[in-house]
Amino acid sequence: MESVYCKMELHPQRPNSLPLFSLLLLLVLPHALASINIISEGIRYMHSEILKDEAVARLIELGKVSDADGFLERTFQSPASVTAGNLIRSWMEDAGLHTWVDQMGNVHGRTEGMNPNEKTLLIGSHLDTVIDAGMFDGALGIITALSALKVFKSNGMLGELKRPVEVIAFSDEEGVRFQSTFLGSAAIAGVLPVSTLHVHDKSGVTVQEALRKNSIEITEESLLQLKYDPESVWGYIEVHIEQGPVLETLGLPLGIVKGIAGQTRLRVTVKGSQGHAGTVPMTMRRDPMSAAAELILLLESLCKNPEDYLSYDDHCTPSSVQSLAGSLVCTVGEISTWPSASNVIPGQVTFTVDIRAMDDLGREAVIYDLSSRMYRICDKRSVQCLIERKHDANGVACDHELSSQLRYAAYSAHDRISDEKPDDVPILMSGAGHDAMAMSHLTKVAMLFVRCRGGVSHSPEEHVSDDDVWAAGFAVLTFLGTLV
Ligand SMILES: [Zn+2]
Secondary structure (H helix, E strand, O other): OOOOOOOHHHHOHHHHHHHHHHHHHHHHHHHHHHHHHHHHOOHHHHHHHHHHHHHHHHHHHHOOOOOOOOOOOOOOHHHHHHHHHHHHHHHHHHOEEEEOOOOOEEEEEEEEEOOOOOOOOEEEOOOOOOOOOOOEEEEEEEHHHHHHHHHHHOOHHHOOOOOOOOEEEOOOOOOOOOOOHHHHHHHHHHOOOOHHOOOOOOOEEHHHHHHHHOOOOOOOHHHOOOOOOOHHEEEEEEEEOOOOHHHHHHHOEEEEEEEOEEEEEEEEEEEEEOOOOOOHHHHOOOOHHHHHHHHHHHHHHHHHHHHOOOOOOOOOOHHHHHHHHHOOOEEEEEEEOOOOOOOEEEEEEEEEEEEEEEEEHHHHHHHHHHHHHHHHHHHHHOOOOOOEEEEEEOOOOHHHHHHHHHHHHHHHHHHHHOOOOOOOOOOOEEEEOHHHHHHHOOOEEEEEEEEOOHHOOOOOOOOOHHHHHHHHHHHHHHHOOOOO
């Protein structure tokens, strides 16, 4: 899934946002740079031996931990997943962290800092993968966090963090095995239904049984106890590959995530009149394929130019439409016909619609307008339409203050590592779901995106350059420096 660049955020607002950003730099820069300079003493090459060389080596090592021969696959509680968890746990200990594995298989590493009673900063991402995955999705967020903490440990400064910091390698984000995403982070956030324990995979093994196979006993009661107390948590940050082409297009290694898009999935069924391709005159046809084509083109036009379609009534405000212009993406990814033969006018066509946008009201307005226009087209073509709503998830806005701190950290990394010297850090929207989405139910969240080659992800072609791994690690280090 790809991310969408919020053009409206970076360019038209730049004159206003830059002074605010500069003010933030003035406020935090001296303190943070002082911390970083202390950390830097006696260490050459900007900690590249930990933040770059070792981090890249670890990404490669973790990328080889797979359940499959010849490609990367790690699903919830699979043998490779357990091996990966153990490896990550050893790296957590190497960074000076106290470690444990919880009853949902999440791997935790924690340092108490100066004051164990302060609220905790959580940093995380997922250790599971899709099938035939790349080695950066999920792993990059875990490894950059551990590298940054290892620099603190190497400099004897772990104890100077003013609040506890906990890295969590979540056991499941991709949902490949149980078709239920965020098993790990949703449990920590307290939003995982207890019934999930009884969901089974293709072999009939339940979540509870999969954990038991690895000597982890979980009950409905103990699942509820995995939820963190919101009062004990300060915030959550996540580093993740962008999984889209925007940062590469801009020529920059890092970007800040404004929010994670809300999503609706529809299934549209169009029923017409099945017939012989050679004998039914064109004027007498009720062809659901042609109707579906018109519906799909309507979707494309509406989502490209929502302002031309949506009316400003109860369903849509001008601000919703403005927001949609920067974030709305719509996709028909799956289509099937019956009986699907070259010499038959189909009797039925079914296709999916995936609609994503930051603004939940705007997304609702699109669905309302799209549905009514689709039904009108079907009436005009004398075919029957059924539009079913299959899935809904509201968007998540990243926390402004936490994002500003992360933005400063990214700016610092751009400035000190990258050849590119932008006067601002790009702000992007995430069209893909991340653990931060689940964690937003527990605490404020912020995300840092890292450039990936060609915007390619969920593929062995997925690639982040060594220098960009370094920049990401340095940004986390700088962020942690503001906590000293
Ligand atoms: Zn991911």
